[in-house]
Amino acid sequence: MSLFPTYNRFPLTIVSGNGTKVTDDNGKDYLDFVSGIAVCNLGHRPPIVQKAIEEQLNKVWHVSNLYEIPIQEQAAEILSEAADLDYVFFCNSGAEANEAAIKLARKHTGREKIITFKQSFHGRTFATMSATGQEKIQEGFGSLLPTFEYFPYNDVSSIEEVHDGHVAAIMVEVIQGEGGVVPGTKEFLKKVEEKCRELGALLIIDEVQTGIGRTGKAFAYQHYGLDPDIVTTAKGLGSGFPVGAMIGKAELEGSFQAGSHGSTFGGNPLASAAVKATLQEIFTSDFLEEVINKGKAFKRKLQESLTGFSSVSEVRGEGLMLGVAVQTEALPLVHSLREKGLLAVVAGPNVLRLLPPLNVEYEEIDQAVTLITEVIRQQEASLQKA
Missing domain, CATH: 3.90.1150.10 (Aspartate Aminotransferase, domain 1)
Structure with a gap:
């Protein structure tokens, strides 16, 4: 091996x-009934997505994000409209989408602390591992990033006690996937949103597993009437083609200007073709x-x-x-x-x-x-x- x-x-x-x-x-x-862990939302080799990828294969596979990519713009428009947000950054995975969200929140607010929740899962890169509220994911890698604080999930009273002007964002899953398929209560999630507004912090919702129709809405937060500043997604986004995305509000645009973040492969023509075809099928x-x-x-x-x-x-x-x-x-x-x-x-x-x-x-x-x-x-x- x-x-x-x-x-x-x-x-x-x-x-x-x-x-x-x-x-x-x-x-x-x-x-x-695994679907690549919530990836193959249209099943294996969905004809509409396979056709879109094959057509793109016969045009161009990859170009740099230094150039215009019309199909990437088209995919972003569908995605942002479904999320009722404004701008999209494409990357390659859910962890990368959450990395982008963490960077954007810190840059936009000028603050460093991010609140997440126990038993959460946000990825395995160093920042997203630090954001994850599970010791088994973090064991053996030494000191974590010190700017994350973990609170009990579905505990309204603990969130009410937060009075910290250094919080850049609260990052939350509306259903904890890896943490045991645990849905958030409406009272809890609304309190998280209210606390973000009170602190001037951003609300980041991790929809890597729950998004792209998995719960019967384009995104699971839409069941709760939440108004996130940033949404991250991946898994079902490209029907198995590796792709992730961070979606955000218009007022965040100035904090992610040219040179502030990037991805060599993120949203390349093949990925964008898979995304566009997948979303056109699911988002009806x-x-x-x-x-x-x-x-x-x-x-x-x-x-x-x-x-x-x-x-x-x-x-x-x-x-x-x-x-x-x-x-x-x-x-x-x-x-x-x-x-x-x-x-x-x-x-x-x-x-x-x-x-x-x-x-x-x-x-x-x-x-x-x-x-x-x-x-x-x-x-x-x-x-x-x-």
């Missing part, structure tokens, strides 16, 4: 994919309404089917970003589901995370519910025998 062992890989090699299905190197088919009222309907059906069916299992604590989440909280280790469930032909992933040690493509069929949802119920039943039976 010539790779650093930075991933605990499953014994699975996927060689092809189409829509919600993937096939391994032994010819076995799987229903994919009919598509997003169907995501909401499917998400409600999936959540309801899971709750009904899992009622009575002592190991199941809760089914939570929004749209097609759901978590089954269990009182046992969730990873054995992932292994058992894979053996039965359903791919899922964990969110922390005790949450089974389900992220199907947004165009999943109702019959596939039913199939997944049946398999999840089956493996939980088997796990409980084996634990009782032990």
